[in-house]
Amino acid sequence: MNASRSASLLVAKALSAKSPVLQLLLETCTGLPQLKVVHAHMLRSQLIADVFCASRLLAFCVDPPTGADRPSLLYYAEKVFSLVDQPNLFMYNAMIRGWSGHGGDPSRSLDLLRQMLRMGLRPDNLTFPFVFKACAALGYGGMGRQVHGQVVLVGLWGDPYVQSSLLHMYARCGNGGAASRLFREIERPDAVIWTTMVLVYSQCGELLSARKMFDEMPDRNAATWSCMISGYAKNGHFEEALDLFRSMQLEKVRANEAAMVGVLTSCANLGTLEGGKMAHEYMVRHNIVLNLILGTALVEMYAKCGDIQRAIAIFEQLPERDWLSWTTMIAGLAMHGCTLMALEYFSKMVGAGVAPRAITFTAVLSVCSHGGLVAEALSSQNGALWMHGRPLGRAGKLQEAERFVLEMPVEPDGSIWGALLGACRIHRNSAMGKRVGEILTQLQPEHGGYYVLASNICAKAGQWEGVSELRRAMKERGVKKELGHSLVELDGRAHLFITGDKSHPEIGKIEEMWEEILQRIRAAGYVGRTGEVLFDIEEEEKDSALTKHSEKLAIALGVMKTGPGATIRIVKNLRVCEDCHEVTKLVSEVFHREFIVRDRNRFHHFKGGKCSCLDYW
């Protein structure tokens, strides 16, 4: 006897005993196939006409056991629902809830709300939270406000579930004002509502207000901490995110996945490998399982903090991979100058049937420019673009790269043009650099880095009119150059140097060290770049007396605090300049240190007087 027949017999027996057993039976379903058996019997036995039984069926579809294919169950539920003559409030709620959630279609929730109102049904305190969730997902703030009015009309605005979902909706729709007004009207906000306010303010970029809420609320739980940490991370306040993670541990609150993503992202952006490793250990210690997003964040952290081998190992162990996890891996390899491997992963990605997106192309383009390759677009296979790199001479013609950008199956965005501009600099192609620079300064006029890069390309070619033109454009548009800074981790402490800032407690000794370094590398053949050329080329402002970029102070401290054979990691916010690059090469040789420097674009691994970028960057 086959399985479905034995199941059928079981069902028939069960249904004769009516609902409590039906409930049990539904609980044993693990997916659509089993559900269909139950449904078939409900139809045959007319049980489907029983509103309660039909509701149980819908409830199952809306809230299936983990692992079941929720979207297909939702469509099945809708079919069942559409065959019901007069669905009751419960059934509407179940369907509205279903569509509003994961793998659903929030606009259907709103359709159903209209439909139930037409049918003369009155939404209750359960309907509204689902409806607001749908509005939030769609970003329909206006619709949300109208429904808010309905809530007041039916006298439900005092319900805490309704209140928090309303706040959440206003937060997602960017209406922080409405949210704070609403919050002030709530007499006794509970922890969920307080937490939602933390979300509201971090969503609006008002981190101080968010923190104020966080500090003022009477009891915080894991979600609250997580919300505040992610808020900091999302708004670029990485140090604060890590500080808060430390306090969270002191308070013995266990972090969840979302919090860890914020923590890892912060470590990745700061480039703190020590912090990142500690976060990873925390995850292992607390059995926090790697899902797709968390796994990708971990890959990114290791890649951006300089441990590309570990990043690869984590990536290979991920339970699943999507376009973004592939892209993160490819971009990470690109940063480390692992050109061939990056291209290999790109072809693996395409081979796995994962469609690349714009950021993927940016990463591939940067692979090519770092590796002295030019990207070449070939014919499409299975609708996906295929691409490989072809070696180019140093003199490099970039026309093919430019053509690649123009022929890409996605609209080139700022970062793609930016990658091409970087390639122009490497290949010393000022004509194209000028062209691409113009596109970029129009596309993203507020982005100071592109003016600087374009101006450096001109300077290198001796085209001073181009340089002054770009400087003028920057001034006219009020674009500020980002201040250079370098971070170095030594003895478990992070030292930050900002251009022109001499606040480090050991600045005197550092300057002395720098003088010594200068003497010894000069003996090894270093000729500092000075004067006009420097002024026009460097990305960081020239120090009035000495050509001392923040990076040089970091190098000096690194040499000071370590012995021969040590590895010193430095993270910069801008691209490394040619002079610093030269200096670091020489220091690595003369002082027998390894430097792993992360600049805005990529890693430079200095050892024995050479750099892993082979002077392409």
Add this chain to the structure above:
DNA sequence: GTAGGGTTAG
């Protein structure tokens, strides 16, 4: 008689 809110992150 059946159900629900806040972290959604890379």
